[in-house]
Amino acid sequence: MRLRRGGSHLDARPPGFGRRRFLRLTAGLPVGLAGWLGKGCSAGGDGTPTPTAPAGATPVERSPEDTPIPVPKANEGINVHPLRRLDADPAEQDPVIVPDLVALQVRSVYELGFDGLRITAPFGDRGSFLAAIPYARTARALGIDAVVVLADFAGFTLAQALHDDDWRGEVLRLYATVFAPAPEPVRPGMGGPGPRGVGRIAFQVLNEPTHFLGVPPDVYVHEFLAPCYTQLKAESPEVIVVSAAEVGNVDGPARVRAMLEAGLESVTDRVAYHIYSRAAIPLLSGNVRHLVWITESGASGTANHLPWVRDVFPEIHAGIEDATRIFYFDLFDPDRGVYRLLDIRAEGDGYRAVVESTDLYGFFADRVATAAAGRPLLGFDTLVPDIRAYFPTEADIRAYDEVWEG
Numbered sequence: 001m002r003l004r005r006g007g008s009h010l011d012a013r014p015p016g017f018g019r020r021r022f023l024r025l026t027a028g029l030p031v032g033l034a035g036w037l038g039k040g041c042s043a044g045g046d047g048t049p050t051p052t053a054p055a056g057a058t059p060v061e062r063s064p065e066d067t068p069i070p071v072p073k074a075n076e077g078i079n080v081h082p083l084r085r086l087d088a089d090p091a092e093q094d095p096v097i098v099p100d101l102v103a104l105q106v107r108s109v110y111e112l113g114f115d116g117l118r119i120t121a122p123f124g125d126r127g128s129f130l131a132a133i134p135y136a137r138t139a140r141a142l143g144i145d146a147v148v149v150l151a152d153f154a155g156f157t158l159a160q161a162l163h164d165d166d167w168r169g170e171v172l173r174l175y176a177t178v179f180a181p182a183p184e185p186v187r188p189g190m191g192g193p194g195p196r197g198v199g200r201i202a203f204q205v206l207n208e209p210t211h212f213l214g215v216p217p218d219v220y221v222h223e224f225l226a227p228c229y230t231q232l233k234a235e236s237p238e239v240i241v242v243s244a245a246e247v248g249n250v251d252g253p254a255r256v257r258a259m260l261e262a263g264l265e266s267v268t269d270r271v272a273y274h275i276y277s278r279a280a281i282p283l284l285s286g287n288v289r290h291l292v293w294i295t296e297s298g299a300s301g302t303a304n305h306l307p308w309v310r311d312v313f314p315e316i317h318a319g320i321e322d323a324t325r326i327f328y329f330d331l332f333d334p335d336r337g338v339y340r341l342l343d344i345r346a347e348g349d350g351y352r353a354v355v356e357s358t359d360l361y362g363f364f365a366d367r368v369a370t371a372a373a374g375r376p377l378l379g380f381d382t383l384v385p386d387i388r389a390y391f392p393t394e395a396d397i398r399a400y401d402e403v404w405e406g
Contacts, residue, residue, distance in 0.1 A: 068378045070143065070190055072371035075364050076313075077116030077147070077327035078341075079296060080105055084131035086346050095127030097134070101344070103387040104353050105331060106138045107380040108342060112361070113368035116199075118147040118295055118327045120207070121179070123171060124157030129400060130392045133178060137390035140199035141183040142383065143192030147242060147295065147327070148179050150228075151207040159206065159213050162224055169231055174403045175203060176235035178396050186383040195238070202240035203232055204272060204295060210255050211247045217258035220244065221267065229267040243268040245295050248276035253283035265289050273320070276300075278312060281319045292322040298329040298339045305341075305360040 083105060084097040109117050117139040121132035136146040152158045161167045182195045194200040205228045209215040215224065229241050243264055246252040252274060264271065271288050274296040275281060294316060299308035313326055332342045332353075341361055343354045355361045384390075 065375060068376040069372070070187070070383070071110055071113050071377050072368055073115035073144070073191070074113040074367040074371040076114065076325050077118055077145070077293075077295075078109060078112075078114045079118045079327055079330035080109065080135060081330065081333055082119055082121070082128050082131040082135055083332065083344065084127060086344070086351070095130055097127075097131050097391065098351075099387050099391075100351050102131070102134045102138070103380075103384065104344065104351055106135060106142075106384075106387070108331060108353065109139060109144065110142050110380050110383075111368070112364045113371065114144065114364075116145040116147060116325060116327060118149065118204075120149040120151055120153065121175070122152040122158065123150070123161060123174075123404075124152040124155050126400065126404070128153065130397065133392045133396060134387060134390040136179055136201070137183045138384060138387055140192065140194065140201065141186045141190075141390065143185065143190035143197060143199050145193070145199040145202065146179070147202040147204055147293075148175065149204045149207055149295075150175060151204075151212075156213065159209075159215070159224075162205070162228055165227075168227060170403050170406065172228060172231045173235055174399055176232060176239070177399055178392075179203075180236040180239055183390065187378070200240060201236075201238075202242050202270070204242040204244065205229075206244040208246055208274070209244050217246075217255050218262040221259050221262040221264050225264070226267040240269045241267075242270040242293060242295065243272050245272035245274040248274035248280060248296060250277060250279050250283065253280055256284065257286075260288065271322075273323075275312075275316060278315065281316055285319045285321075288322055290322070291324050292320055294320075294323055294326040296329040297326050300338050302337050302357050305339075305357045306363055309360055310363060 083101050084095060085101065086098075106117075117135065119132050119135050120128070121136075122128050132148065136148055139146045150158060150162070158171070161171045180201050182198045182201075185192070185197045188197070190197045192199040205225050206213070206215075206220070209220045209224065210217060225243055232239055232241055243259065246255040246259075256271075256273065260271075265288060268290065270293045271290050272293050272295045273280075273284050275284070275294055276297065276299070297308075297313070297316065299305060299312075309328060316326060317323055328341075329339050331340065332344050333340050336343065336356070341355065341357045343356050345352050345354065
């Protein structure tokens with residue numbers, strides 16, 4: 001089925017899927033961890049209901065310890081793939097975005113207490129561009145910062161557009177129009193650092209440009225980042241502009257140094273690194289004037305996930321004093337046993353998320369439990385009863401199509 005357009009939002013429920021009920025994330029967890037999630041932050045999303053007093057009864061004041069709170073942001077950031085469907089339909093003309101798949105991933109980000117979500121919105125892939133919208137909007141409405149990567153998964157379409165003086169303005173205006181406006185918070189006082197307590201929006205301009213595109217560091221700074229920075233700030237002054245990182249092995253730091261020497265810090269708000277090798281840390285340790293975000297870091301192989309986050313993340317913070325946030329790579333991808341925390345599977349008329357990296361998942365969850373200190377937690381579905389409220393609007397789709405076809 002195609003995306004059906006009804007009202008102001010898209011109805012993306014494929015035929016034969018029924019209501020596509022949410023399946024409990026706890027189905028794939030160890031018993032102890034599943035039990036903890038059930039304490040006010042169930043994967044089913046009911047959270048801890050507020051007791052309803054009988055008619056005519058005197059209201060009973062709840063103590064602060066009994067009042068449900070949002071899940072504490074006890075962990076840093078995580079990379080999320082804009083998954084929109086599991087099955088392929090090569091004949092589709094309008095992209096199908098299955099609400100439960102979006103909700104399942106954003107729920108995991110919320111329940112694991114991440115304070116940032118990083119997602120790619122590829123201009124050259126209409127379906128994935130549109131699918132990134134509800135991830136970013138829902139996360140921000142929950143008080144979680146969203147880093148939107150301006151990059152294509154394959155090809156050079158976006159890079160060519162950002163290098164073209166005539167096309168660049170239209171493309172960046174599209175990103176600013178679609179992603180920059182702050183959504184309404186799902187609940188007053190969610191605690192996000194952005195306006196009205198929502199999460200902030202950041203745009204990262206390209207991804208590993210030398211590695212993926214063959215763009216030299218100085219050319220990236222002068223001909224891509226600088227004009228994009230100027231345009232994005234003109235469109236939306238409140239956005240955070242993040243530079244591209246380079247590869248996370250020992251080849252990356254020299255390219256980063258070349259970017260810095262080309263004037264990187266004068267045309268960005270955050271300097272980005274990727275770190276997949278401990279040997280890269282001392283090579284990136286030189287102080288910079290701006291704050292640093294590690295927008296990707298992780299270890300290949302499920303058994304290596306926990307040691308990397310537990311031992312190497314603190315090493316990164318200690319070795320790179322300006323690093324204020326690390327984004328783990330990643331929540332879900334199709335490759336089993338490599339980087340992902342979760343596997344996502346179709347099951348019956350819905351989906352099931354199975355925790356693959358149980359040790360690291362438990363580590364993140366334990367930090368949330370410690371931060372919550374026994375307080376009941378607001379469930380995701382209590383805060384986001386229908387994720388389609390954050391889906392692409394008719395105006396979003398028109399804006400994309402006009403830029404693409406123009």
